[in-house]
Amino acid sequence: MDQHPGHDTNPPEYSTKQARKAGITAFVGTTIEWFDFYIYGTASALVLGPLFFPDASPAVGTLAAFATFAVGFVARPVGGVVFGHFGDKFGRKNAVIITLALMGLGTVGVGLLPTYAQIGIWAPILLVALRVLQGIAMGGEWGGAVLIATEFAPPKKKVLYGAFAQQGSPVGNLLATLAFLGLTLMSDSVFESWGWRLPFLGSAALVIVALYIRLHISETPEMKKAVAAQERTRMPLVEVLRSHPVELALGVGAVVAGVAITYVKTTFALSWATTDLGFERSDFLLVITVALIAQTLVQPFGAVLATRIDPSKAVRWMLLPELVLLPLMFLLVQTGSVPLAILGMVLATAPHAMYYAALAGILAQVFPTNVRYTGISLSYQLSTAVFAGTAPMVSQYLLTRTNSIWPVVALGLVYVVLSLVCMTALLRRSALHSHALGPEAMDSSNMTDASTLKGVDHR
Secondary structure, eight states: OOOOOOOOOOOOOHHHHHHHHHHHHHHHHHHHHHHHHHHHHHHHHHHHHHOOOOOOOOHHHHHHHHHHHHHHHOOOOOOOHHHHHHHHHHHHHHHHHHHHHHHHHHHHHHHHHOOOOHTTHHHHOOOOOOOEHHHHEHHHHHHHHHHHHSSOOGGGGHHHHHHHHHHHHHEEEEEEEEEEEHTSOOHEEEEEGGGHHHHHHHHHHHHHHHHHHHHOOOOOOOHHHHTTTTTTOOOHHHHHHHHHHHHHHHHHHHHHHHHHHHHHHIIIIHHHHTSSSSHHHHHHHHHHHHHHHHHHHTTTTHHHHHHHHHHHHHHHHHTTTOOOOOHHHHHOOOOTTTHHHHHHHHHHHHHHHHHHHHHHHHHHSOHHHHHHHHHHHHHHHHHIIIITTTTTHHHHHHHHHHOHHHHHHHHHHHHHHHHHHHHHHHHHHHHHHHHHGGGGGOOOTTSOOOHHHHTOOOO
8 A cells, every 4th residue: 555644634625515516416427327228228128139149039039138238247347446446546537437438439339230130240249349348337437426426425424425326327227218118109120120229329418418517527525635645545456355355245245135136127027027928018118117216206215214313224124125025026017917017116116226325325435535436346346247237147047947937036035135134244344343443433534434324413
């Protein structure tokens, strides 16, 4: 680690106006990034299989399309390491500008890509390459956006401001679903010929808007303080693995329920409902759309709850209902009724959505400033690579192998329990660790904010 000339107990100065501007900037940027990432997931469930893997059976073609979907998640830890290193050494702002530009290139590239019928084997090869580029961009984006939001926020409001970055996920997903829902007005032949490309090409305009907004945000106060105090680390990845391995491992597990269940409920469920249950594509996209609207409205309350009460208790209140509501959702979808499917999807969405809102602000306080970008990016992106990206593919495999939806339900419940255990352990470890270090550990630029983690004396 580079030199640390002396611990500066003066906290960085915070501005409510700057904090709100940073929160909005994080929200707009992550919305566009997630829109780009989610339209690929929707397209993989609806159309990419026959266009890029035409020689496979419908089930195998869908499985192959889901495999390319998973490749984007495998690439995300690479983006987390590369941009985490860059962001921890040189600042958050430039990192999130570069990741947004890369995502735009990857997404527009998919929209311009010739199909298998036009260029043969090069079509799926290039599709995978562009998905890898998307994954690298998304891997670097999330951590930077969270830190833009939380490092401008006062110490006792970091969970709340972290929710700004998290809100981009349901809004981006909603916009992606609405885009494809609008395309259902086309005939199947037009949609499969060129209509599916429109959301990918249209994202270029959204990326330009988001880039303009991000170019007008300043570097975060906590990063400025670390630079001024020469508290940067030569190799952030090495430092995280050496000094924070337990926090990293628990962080990976804590993220699972916030990310993997979404892809079981949307990407996999969309394919299952339209292929096996007889739902019309437009009907089930409507189901997902209503659930995403509900998620957008309900999700921020998770951050409020984790701020007002003990976060460990808040996590239990948010995740335990999922153990009942997730199986109920699949039962209601299996009826083939659109209203019942909407009811089930909305009920099962609320718990993990609220948990997702609180997740970013908590993780952002687990690691010190000089390795924070790397630490939270690795926690989040390793979890998405191992669990979220593979969720549709594993779910489809379980369904195909057993011809039953219940192994898929069991998989989702394992995700919930894993996150409940890991987040509880992470909160206990972080709060006790900060308390043991005394007053200097309360500096939010260096260690976990114990008052936030323990849920006491909040504004």
